[in-house]
Amino acid sequence: MKLEYGDVTYNPKAIYLYNYDGDNILVEMMGKIEEKGLLTNEELSKLIFSILMKSKESF
Numbered sequence: 001m002k003l004e005y006g007d008v009t010y011n012p013k014a015i016y017l018y019n020y021d022g023d024n025i026l027v028e029m030m031g032k033i034e035e036k037g038l039l040t041n042e043e044l045s046k047l048i049f050s051i052l053m054k055s056k057e058s059f
Helices: 022-036 041-057
Strands: 003-005 009-010
Touching: 003 022
Parallel strands: none
Antiparallel strands: 003 009
């Protein structure tokens, strides 16, 4: 499974953090992106950080 955002293609299998796997991180991220449309770099960074912090808390 590959997800595209602008010019970047993500491979979810390449991202793992504690017990929160990359597929879930990217599916959640892409769902939020689809709600708002393309995000600025700052918005995307905040979104990724918030999802990764959630995964750390679940460890």
